[in-house]
Amino acid sequence: MEKVLTRNIGSEQTPTDLKAYGANGGYQGLRKALRELSPKDCQTVISDSNLRGRGGAGFPTGMKWSFVPMGDSCTPGHKYLVCNADEMEPGAFKDRLLMECDPHQLIEGMILAAYTIGADISYVFIRGEYVVAIERLRGALAECYASGLLGENILGSGFSLEMHVHPSAGRYICGEETALINALEGKRANPRAKPPFPQVSGLWGRPTIVNNVETLCNIPHIIDRGADWYKTLGRGEDSGTKMFGVSGRVKNPGCWELPMGTPIREILEVHAGGMQDGLQLRGFLPGGGSTDFLVPEHLDLAMDYNVIGKAGSRMGTGTLIILDDQTCPVGMVLNLIRFFAHESCGFCTPCREGLPWTRQVLQDIEDGRGQLEDLETLAYQVKYIGAMGNTHCALAPGAMEPLQSALKYFRDDFDRHISGGCCPYHPHKARQHQQIGTGA
Amino acid sequence: MNDAQMIQTDLGTVLTREEIRQIDSELAHVPYKAGAAIDALKIVQAQRGWVSDESLRAIAKHLEMSAEELDGVATFYNLIYRRPVGEKVILFCDSVSCWICGCDAIKAKLSAKLGVDYGETTADNQYTLLPVPCLGACDRAPVMMVADDLITHLDEAKIDQLFADVKAEDSVAGGEQ
Numbered sequence: 001m002e003k004v005l006t007r008n009i010g011s012e013q014t015p016t017d018l019k020a021y022g023a024n025g026g027y028q029g030l031r032k033a034l035r036e037l038s039p040k041d042c043q044t045v046i047s048d049s050n051l052r053g054r055g056g057a058g059f060p061t062g063m064k065w066s067f068v069p070m071g072d073s074c075t076p077g078h079k080y081l082v083c084n085a086d087e088m089e090p091g092a093f094k095d096r097l098l099m100e101c102d103p104h105q106l107i108e109g110m111i112l113a114a115y116t117i118g119a120d121i122s123y124v125f126i127r128g129e130y131v132v133a134i135e136r137l138r139g140a141l142a143e144c145y146a147s148g149l150l151g152e153n154i155l156g157s158g159f160s161l162e163m164h165v166h167p168s169a170g171r172y173i174c175g176e177e178t179a180l181i182n183a184l185e186g187k188r189a190n191p192r193a194k195p196p197f198p199q200v201s202g203l204w205g206r207p208t209i210v211n212n213v214e215t216l217c218n219i220p221h222i223i224d225r226g227a228d229w230y231k232t233l234g235r236g237e238d239s240g241t242k243m244f245g246v247s248g249r250v251k252n253p254g255c256w257e258l259p260m261g262t263p264i265r266e267i268l269e270v271h272a273g274g275m276q277d278g279l280q281l282r283g284f285l286p287g288g289g290s291t292d293f294l295v296p297e298h299l300d301l302a303m304d305y306n307v308i309g310k311a312g313s314r315m316g317t318g319t320l321i322i323l324d325d326q327t328c329p330v331g332m333v334l335n336l337i338r339f340f341a342h343e344s345c346g347f348c349t350p351c352r353e354g355l356p357w358t359r360q361v362l363q364d365i366e367d368g369r370g371q372l373e374d375l376e377t378l379a380y381q382v383k384y385i386g387a388m389g390n391t392h393c394a395l396a397p398g399a400m401e402p403l404q405s406a407l408k409y410f411r412d413d414f415d416r417h418i419s420g421g422c423c424p425y426h427p428h429k430a431r432q433h434q435q436i437g438t439g440a
Numbered sequence: 441m442n443d444a445q446m447i448q449t450d451l452g453t454v455l456t457r458e459e460i461r462q463i464d465s466e467l468a469h470v471p472y473k474a475g476a477a478i479d480a481l482k483i484v485q486a487q488r489g490w491v492s493d494e495s496l497r498a499i500a501k502h503l504e505m506s507a508e509e510l511d512g513v514a515t516f517y518n519l520i521y522r523r524p525v526g527e528k529v530i531l532f533c534d535s536v537s538c539w540i541c542g543c544d545a546i547k548a549k550l551s552a553k554l555g556v557d558y559g560e561t562t563a564d565n566q567y568t569l570l571p572v573p574c575l576g577a578c579d580r581a582p583v584m585m586v587a588d589d590l591i592t593h594l595d596e597a598k599i600d601q602l603f604a605d606v607k608a609e610d611s612v613a614g615g616e617q
Contacts (some may be wrong), residue, residue, distance in 0.1 A: 090536040090537070091536055091537050091578050092574070092576060093577055093578045093579060096576045128519050129575060129585060130576070132590075164469070168519075169517035169520050170518035170519035171518055171573075183478065185470075185475050186476055186477035186478045186513065187477070188513055189517075245578070247578035248537060249541065253579040253580075254579045289536050289574070321536055321540070322540075323540070324540075331539075332536060332540065335536050336536055339536070339573065342571075
């Protein structure tokens with residue numbers, strides 16, 4: 001397979017500087033766009049390519065960009081392009097690799113996106129813990145400013161763009177695009193009500209596009225080589241390649257660029273080397289901590305947005321989290337719900353109050369204090385907290401996804417906790433869980 | 441806090457000239473001063489390790505916002521510390537992939553070794569232990585950060601190795617951040 005996103009990323013994972021990036025075709029897409037393509041042309045190419053957002057939602061990128069007011073329809077003032085580099089979804093570890101090893105690819109994608117929507121200011125909103133990526137991006141930005149790839153009149157085209165690396169002060173919810181915008185404005189990162197959508201009224205009330213790191217890394221290649229080429233890369237119905245990852249107790253956990261539509265079995269068995277010795281596959285979350293469990297019968301499905309959607313889950317970030325037969329499914333869901341309860345922004349009641357309630361019910365079951373009625377309570381919570389529209393944003397419904405599917409596929413495990421009065425995976429450690437994870 | 445205290449706060453002695461210079465350079469990017477609130481908190485924290493009530497009031501005054509509003513921002517973000525922290529903050533990942541790979545046992549080992557639980561600082565003021573959302577290194581789980589260093593493939597032996605010099609003593613109760 002032809003490497004696209006990782007063509008500059010070798011096994012030693014050393015970062016690519018401007019010279020090396022340029023020598024391998026880098027900034028060719030940008031030069032082509034500034035020379036030959038209008039912003040409208042660029043938007044059309046991206047729409048035609050069927051590129052879908054790689055942050056998890058899979059929204060078509062070209063369509064998102066098309067909502068930005070252009071020309072006379074836009075009131076005078078700034079427009080913003082923001083890269084969402086706030087990778088914090090449990091089990092997701094793909095954007096870190098792209099930023100640490102090939103920062104210029106992201107920057108080129110951002111310049112092209114900004115050119116397309118007419119943005120003059122751009123930010124990489126990156127989680128503060130990614131210190132290596134922050135340092136390398138800042139180094140790459142300095143190289144770009146020094147070579148006329150950023151700043152005033154880029155490469156003599158008349159197009160100007162400033163770019164800043166903006167380390168975040170934390171919190172998972174900043175990955176939600178309107179919460180991210182509030183964080184950039186120096187506020188608490190509560191998500192905003194939509195509409196208005198950020199494309200029309202975002203940062204400081206101005207048109208703003210927020211795109212994921214991996215999404216933006218695709219842009220230079222599509223502009224350079226065209227939508228038709230890009231569509232041939234996928235093996236199924238979706239276009240392009242994708243960073244797929246596997247974590248959990250497999251032989252070779254990691255992250256690989258593979259064609260869209262690669263079967264799950266191939267990712268798990270060929271690339272991740274299969275389960276560690278002595279362990280069997282029980283199930284997996286296909287795209288991070290807020291996606292529904294799938295089980296071994298789904299292994300031959302293609303990793304395409306609609307295919308995974310029809311199976312009852314979401315492709316999300318494309319980073320699989322593997323549940324083995326010696327790990328407690330109730331404990332795993334409890335860990336996830338504890339995470340989401342802790343990361344709730346506290347703005348709306350079902351999320352702020354509902355998730356800690358769910359956590360408590362699950363904790364009781366895990367510790368052997370569960371009652372059969374607790375399963376009805378969990379089903380009730382899934383129904384009401386999990387319904388889009390009952391909460392201010394998608395955090396709480398996302399949190400309910402692994403729970404609802406665990407109740408479906410691993411119901412026996414819940415029953416055994418309740419009837420046995422302890423966790424069947426850790427019968428001697430029933431009390432220990434209470435003391436763990438009670439921190440700040 | 442009341443108005444009298446606000447007036448007594450002498451900006452010049454509370455924020456350093458360097459802190460004010462750095463905060464003011466952020467103001468160029470925002471349409472009103474409160475827009476630089478998080479940047480200002482980070483600038484002061486970078487100098488002092490944490491944001492005290494006194495620092496918070498001084499920043500708020502400089503940004504022409506109420507201290508209460510700024511505290512609402514400061515306490516929202518887990519990387520802004522409103523209590524003193526040790527020389528190095530340990531950000532321990534206890535999210536799902538690390539949990540599957542056995543981070544609970546490693547957390548117990550680390551807590552025993554350092555004599556601290558989440559939110560607490562070691563008696564010698566070297567380390568503060570905090571939980572952190574998934575660190576995005578799940579293929580190398582379990583992981584944690586010690587100051588700016590990502591430490592991967594944690595096991596109990598590695599904890600012993602990393603903190604070989606530390607003797608477990610009673611911790612200073614740091615409370616929740």
